[in-house]
Amino acid sequence: MNNTIFHHKQTAHCESGVISNLLGHHGLKISEPMAFGIGAGLFFAHLPFIKVNGVPGTTYRIWPGAISQRVCKRLGVKMEAAKFSTPAKGMAALDDVIEAGIPVGLLSSVYYLPYFPASYRFHFNAHNLVVYGKKEGQYLVSDPVMDTVTEIDPDSLVQARFAKGFPAPKGKMYYPVHVPANASFRQPIKEGIQQTCHYMLKVPLPMFGVSGIRFLANRVKSYPEKVGDRKATLYLGNVIRMQEEIGTGGAGFRFLYAAFLQEAAEMLQKDELGKLAGELTKTGDLWRNFAFAAGRVCKSRAADTVSYKDLSEMLLQCAASEDAFFRKLAQVKW
Structure with a gap:
């Protein structure tokens, strides 16, 4: 195996960063966004019945370990x-x-x-x-x-x-x-994109994918009445934390996935992917705006201007944008 000096590279997210750094050490150069995309890391789920530290679970990425497993399988590692x-x-x-x-x-x-x-x-x-x-x-x-x-x-x-x-x-x-000396990225990119589109559009349960964003939007609207102001703040705070801290790279990994699409567009010379990367960046901006407004609500700085109903509407806007985006991405011709 490779006993050369390990070169540290800072990345946005831990799992895709580790797989990028480990494979790079063994001679297979793969950027973090490319690892995240091939590993179909982008996802969404809101699981009110799974409590993490007493708060409903929200995730913007696929379950831990899946990115690494998929990257290795698709690249022959x-x-x-x-x-x-x-x-x-x-x-x-x-x-x-x-x-x-x-x-x-x-x-x-x-x-x-x-x-x-x-x-x-x-x-x-x-x-x-x-x-x-x-x-x-x-x-x-x-x-x-x-x-x-x-x-x-x-x-x-x-x-x-x-x-x-x-x-x-x-x-x-x-x-x-x-680790293979040479690996073609074309088929792994295609498979990663198709799997992401499937999980975002076609899981037949309301808590997952684009449907999950709408599901969360409807719950956020009724947080104060259903769980009280204190818990509403805790629940909302966790949604933001999972998006902007655990979803490092910003906007619940949307910016990271856009970087993957941009890199894939250049690698495969598919301009369509580059245009879609720009669209997803705009969706990421919608998520960022939601996080900013929700953060102010949590700190009681906007109680008179932004309501939970307003936040719900912002989430529905994110869902509509992602729905349109993933439908276009799913129709890319290979």
Whole structure:
């Protein structure tokens, strides 16, 4: 395997960033937006029956792990992955692999990563990072959302890898064992786009895709009456946080997916994809406007001008824009 120096590259999102950095280390150059798009990372779901820290779950991306799995399958990469029953087994396995000079992707909880500022440390158990070595008892970390490499002590790393809660990371680690020297991106791009369109337009349940955005819009409108002002603020705040903090890159990954379409347009010389990238950027602006207005409502700065009904209307506008966009994207001729 490749024992060259690991080059850290900051990215917008952890999972697509880690897969981009790991594959790049082994000679397969793939940008983060391209990994996100081939992995069909863009999604939407609002799941009021699944509570995360007592708040209904909202996600703007596909479930954790899916992006990496799809990228590897579509590009012919073989990834070794394992979970562990005890921290001792998990740390011993990690040490064995990094001693062989192989960078390792890890699943972790943000809460136990001491290099994050306190305000960013909360119980989110699906954060991906790379450990690429060990020095004087400290693990060398390339966390793609950080601007530079860092270190972590063994105790904190154990806590992060074996955090309790949902989903429990169980010490998951993964690393490439076969990376093709050359890979064609055309078919993987096509498959990634078609899968994203399917999930956004055709899942026959109201909580998912474009229908899910409308579903959330209808619930937001009645938050104050249904759950009271305090919970309404908490629920709304989580929708924004998942969009602008967990959905790093902005607007719930819409800007990141637009960057993928722009890169795909240039790589495949399909101007149509470039035009659609511009349309999705405008949709991203609608999401940003929603987040700004909702944030002011949460801080009670716009109680007299912006209502929950207004926010609901903004979400419906996002849904209409995404509906039109994905229908056009689904009709691209290959």
